[in-house]
Amino acid sequence: MAQAVIGVIGGSGLYEIEGLSDVKQVEIDTPFGKPSDALITGVLDGVKMVFLPRHGRGHRLLPSEVPYRANIHAMKQLGVERIISVSAVGSMREEIVPGHIVIPDQFFDRTQGKRASTFFGEGVVGHVQFADPVCGDLSAILAQAATEVGATVHQGGTYICIEGPNFSTRAESNIYRSWGVDIIGMTNLPEARLAREAEICYATVALATDYDCWFEGHDDVSVEAVLATIKQNVATARNIIKAAAGLAAATRPCACESALQYAIMTDCTQLPDATRDRLALLLDKYL
Ligand SMILES: CSC[C@H]1O[C@H](OP(=O)(O)O)[C@H](O)[C@@H]1O
Numbered sequence: 206m207a208q209a210v211i212g213v214i215g216g217s218g219l220y221e222i223e224g225l226s227d228v229k230q231v232e233i234d235t236p237f238g239k240p241s242d243a244l245i246t247g248v249l250d251g252v253k254m255v256f257l258p259r260h261g262r263g264h265r266l267l268p269s270e271v272p273y274r275a276n277i278h279a280m281k282q283l284g285v286e287r288i289i290s291v292s293a294v295g296s297m298r299e300e301i302v303p304g305h306i307v308i309p310d311q312f313f314d315r316t317q318g319k320r321a322s323t324f325f326g327e328g329v330v331g332h333v334q335f336a337d338p339v340c341g342d343l344s345a346i347l348a349q350a351a352t353e354v355g356a357t358v359h360q361g362g363t364y365i366c367i368e369g370p371n372f373s374t375r376a377e378s379n380i381y382r383s384w385g386v387d388i389i390g391m392t393n394l395p396e397a398r399l400a401r402e403a404e405i406c407y408a409t410v411a412l413a414t415d416y417d418c419w420f421e422g423h424d425d426v427s428v429e430a431v432l433a434t435i436k437q438n439v440a441t442a443r444n445i446i447k448a449a450a451g452l453a454a455a456t457r458p459c460a461c462e463s464a465l466q467y468a469i470m471t472d473c474t475q476l477p478d479a480t481r482d483r484l485a486l487l488l489d490k491y492l
C-alpha cells in the first residue's frame with residue numbers, strides 16, 4: 206500500500222512544523238473560497254506532510270471566521286488522507302492538568318450555527334455517520350506517539366466546542382462539567398464533520414492549557430495563561446507529530462475512506478451541474 210499523505214492543522218501557538226525537507230508553500234483556491242493561509246508541503250522522515258495553521262499565520266482568524274470547508278477541501282486537493290489536528294483546550298477535569306495531552310473521542314456542539322460545517326446542500330443531500338466522530342486508528346497512533354515522547358496522555362474524552370471568541374462564564378463552565386465533558390475548545394467540531402464528509406481520517410492532539418474558570422483556587426483562563434502553557438509544551442506537540450507521522454502513514458485500516466458510500470440520499474442523475482462541479486473532488490468516485 207502507498208503511504209498516506211498526512212495533514213497537520215496547527216492551532217493556537219502552532220503556526221509551522223519543523224524538520225520538513227523539500228518544503229514548498231502552496232497557494233490554493235477551492236470552490237469554498239481560500240483556506241486560512243498558504244499550505245506548506247514537505248517530507249518528514251520520508252512521510253509526505255501538508256501543514257496549515259488554522260487561524261492563519263499571525264493568528265488573524267476568529268474560531269468562527271476560520272474557513273473550515275476551504276481548509277479541508279485544500280487538504281483533499283493535496284492528497285491528504287489523514288489529518289492530525291493540534292489544539293489548545295481548557296481542562297474540565299481536575300485530573301487533566303495543564304500540560305497534559307488529551308486525545309478526544311467525542312464532541313459536543315455548543316456553536317451557534319454560524320459556521321459552514323457541511324459540503325452538502327444546493328441540490329445534494331448527504332448524511333454521514335458521526336457516532337464516532339474521530340478516526341479510532343489515528344487516535345490510537347496519536348496516543349501511542351504522545352506516550353512515547355513522554356507526555357501524560359488521556360486517551361478518550363469529550364471536547365465541547367463553544368462558539369467563542371469569549372471564554373465561558375462560570376455558570377456555563379459548571380454546567381458543561383455537569384454534562385460530563387472533559388475539555389473545552391472552539392474549533393474542532395466543524396473540522397471533524399468536514400473531514401468525515403471528505404473521507405479523510407481526523408484525530409486531535411489536544412493540549413490542556415488551563416482549567417477554564419470552574420476550578421476555585423485556580424486562575425480563570427486568560428490568553429496569557431494559555432500562551433504560557435503552549436510555550437512550555439510546543440516542543441512536545443511537535444515531537445508527537447514527528448512520532449505519529451510514520452505510524453499514521455504506514456497503514457489506513459479504518460473505514461474513513463468510504464464514509465460517503467451509503468450517505469448520499471439524492472438521485473445523483475438529478476444533481477445541478479454547478480453542484481456536481483463544486484463537489485467533484487468528493488463525489489466523483491460515487492457518480
Ligand atoms: C488562545 S485560547 C482560545 C483559542 O485556542 C483554541 O484554538 P485552537 O483549537 O485553534 O488551538 C481555542 O479553540 C480557541 O480558538
Ligand SMILES: Nc1ncnc2[nH]cnc12
Nearest residue numbers: 293294295389390417426
Ligand atoms: N478554557 C478554554 N475555553 C475555550 N477554548 C480554549 N482554548 C484553550 N483554553 C480554552
